[in-house]
Amino acid sequence: MADTTKSPSLEKQPMEYRPSFFKATMAIVQKDLSAEFRSRELLSAMLVFSMLVILIFNFALELDIKVRQSVTAGVLWTTFAFAGTLGLNRSMAVEKDRGCMDGLLLAPVDRAAIFFGKAISNLAFMLIVEAIVLPLYALLYNEVRIFQPSFLGVILLGSIGYIAVGTLLSAMSVQTRTRDVLLPILLFPVAVPVLLASVKASGGLLNNATFAEILVPLNLLIVYDVIFIAVAFMVFDFVVEE
Amino acid sequence: MQSKPIALTILDIVSIIVLGIASYLALVFAPTEAVMGDVQRVFYFHIGTAWVGLVGFVLAAVSGIAYLITKDMRWDRFEVAAVEVSTMFFFITIVLGSIWARPAWNTWWTWDPRLTTAAVTELIYIAYFMLRQGIEDPDKRARFGAVYALLGGLSAPITFMVIRLFRTIHPVVIGNQSAEAQGGFSMTPDMRTAFFFALFAFTIIFIDMMWHRIRLGGLQEKVEQLKLNVSI
Numbered sequence: 001m002a003d004t005t006k007s008p009s010l011e012k013q014p015m016e017y018r019p020s021f022f023k024a025t026m027a028i029v030q031k032d033l034s035a036e037f038r039s040r041e042l043l044s045a046m047l048v049f050s051m052l053v054i055l056i057f058n059f060a061l062e063l064d065i066k067v068r069q070s071v072t073a074g075v076l077w078t079t080f081a082f083a084g085t086l087g088l089n090r091s092m093a094v095e096k097d098r099g100c101m102d103g104l105l106l107a108p109v110d111r112a113a114i115f116f117g118k119a120i121s122n123l124a125f126m127l128i129v130e131a132i133v134l135p136l137y138a139l140l141y142n143e144v145r146i147f148q149p150s151f152l153g154v155i156l157l158g159s160i161g162y163i164a165v166g167t168l169l170s171a172m173s174v175q176t177r178t179r180d181v182l183l184p185i186l187l188f189p190v191a192v193p194v195l196l197a198s199v200k201a202s203g204g205l206l207n208n209a210t211f212a213e214i215l216v217p218l219n220l221l222i223v224y225d226v227i228f229i230a231v232a233f234m235v236f237d238f239v240v241e242e
Numbered sequence: 243m244q245s246k247p248i249a250l251t252i253l254d255i256v257s258i259i260v261l262g263i264a265s266y267l268a269l270v271f272a273p274t275e276a277v278m279g280d281v282q283r284v285f286y287f288h289i290g291t292a293w294v295g296l297v298g299f300v301l302a303a304v305s306g307i308a309y310l311i312t313k314d315m316r317w318d319r320f321e322v323a324a325v326e327v328s329t330m331f332f333f334i335t336i337v338l339g340s341i342w343a344r345p346a347w348n349t350w351w352t353w354d355p356r357l358t359t360a361a362v363t364e365l366i367y368i369a370y371f372m373l374r375q376g377i378e379d380p381d382k383r384a385r386f387g388a389v390y391a392l393l394g395g396l397s398a399p400i401t402f403m404v405i406r407l408f409r410t411i412h413p414v415v416i417g418n419q420s421a422e423a424q425g426g427f428s429m430t431p432d433m434r435t436a437f438f439f440a441l442f443a444f445t446i447i448f449i450d451m452m453w454h455r456i457r458l459g460g461l462q463e464k465v466e467q468l469k470l471n472v473s474i
Contacts, residue, residue: 165393172386176376186373189366190393193400200407220404227396235392238310238385 024109028117032091033124042090046083046129053079054137068141073203076137077158077195080130084162085184087125091118092170093179105240115236119167126159143206151205154218158198161225162191168232171239194228197221250453257443257450264290264443267436275433284342286436290444292335292360298328298448299363303395306388315463318384321391322374323455327448329367336360355405362401366394380463 036042057075061067095101104114138146166187173182200217268286275282302324309317340350370390377383429437
């Protein structure tokens with residue numbers, strides 16, 4: 001981290017050093033990831049929680065082979081959505097609690113870079129959790145169809161949309177009185193399209209649907225991702241300004 | 243203290259009159275539908291309330307954008323009024339729809355795209371009020387409200403498109419009817435009169451309520467100001 005002081009651009013313009021958008025984003029991602037890999041608070045909580053959700057589903061839905069045929073996608077997406085809110089809440093609460101958010105806002109960088117930085121690190125956490133939960137699920141239920149590339153692609157697209165909205169809304173919910181309970185209430189109704197489209201597309205893939213059949217939910221998923229990343233990017237400024 | 247404007251009083255009276263006429267047209271004037279019988283009369287008010295409900299949500303999203311651009315508190319009051327009045331009308335739509343669905347579909351509720359979207363939209367706007375309740379600072383409340391109204395307004399149509407992938411039995415009376423729809427019918431001229439008058443009546447009532455709510459928001463703000471002055 002100390003190397004940044006030696007970067008050539010800094011030496012040239014010591015007074016007006018303004019990191020590029022990409023650099024600022026990556027700095028935030030790096031900060032979040034290194035903090036997380038030292039404490040492992042968030043990832044371990046998300047992982048244990050995911051396993052508990054799957055365990056509960058196993059008994060609540062009696063996940064035998066027939067039931068799994070139709071509900072695997074739904075179980076996985078519910079698990080990811082729940083674990084996702086846990087991570088989103090925590091990742092923003094940490095910034096708020098120790099006044100880090102104020103520090104970030106004071107930094108001479110584009111506010112959108114803060115949004116993208118937080119969103120990318122949140123996405124990274126969610127993908128890490130998924131990367132562990134999916135093989136575990138495959139192992140527990142002998143469900144190797146999970147590993148087809150298109151299924152993983154749908155998981156990625158769905159996670160992107162969910163995290164884009166979730167990062168924006170968690171930045172809002174941590175600033176309210178009812179912070180912890182509010183995020184899921186705000187997030188789930190707005191994220192219904194992304195969850196349903198993902199379930200539809202990934203469920204279709206698991207049941208050997210043709211590409212044409214999953215094209216519509218896939219398109220909607222992409223539309224949702226594009227619209228909500230753009231909107232979150234535009235309105236994030238209004239959410240963090242004091 | 244400003245007193246109630248005369249135009250608003252007139253609009254109140256007009257609202258009551260048009261509601262009376264719309265009720266007459268829907269309950270007496272319109273012919274009884276051949277297959278479903280009298281329960282079909284719910285349709286006129288069902289569409290009337292749904293129409294103003296949707297208009298209100300669009301208005302809320304638009305005024306949210308307007309607030310974020312101008313930072314004028316009047317837009318915030320407009321937005322709250324739109325969401326609040328629409329949430330109520332939309333709830334009435336759902337209840338009326340259920341009353342109709344029981345005899346027509348033999349169930350109070352089904353996870354049809356329109357019904358699900360209506361339920362999700364209703365939940366979005368309940369969350370909107372919970373969000374606003376949790377914030378004391380009026381500026382922040384207005385900003386967050388505007389952002390959330392915008393997100394809600396964008397996500398509702400996508401929700402509709404996504405759920406349509408599952409299946410639908412909701413009839414479409416105007417426009418193309420889907421093959422699976424149950425309980426559809428075509429309107430006679432008298433039904434059309436009742437239908438369009440109901441739309442008109444609910445638009446007037448909606449404007450009236452919006453006006454009241456915006457005025458109430460202004461008064462609320464004034465009371466808060468006065469309280470602050472007293473405490474200082």
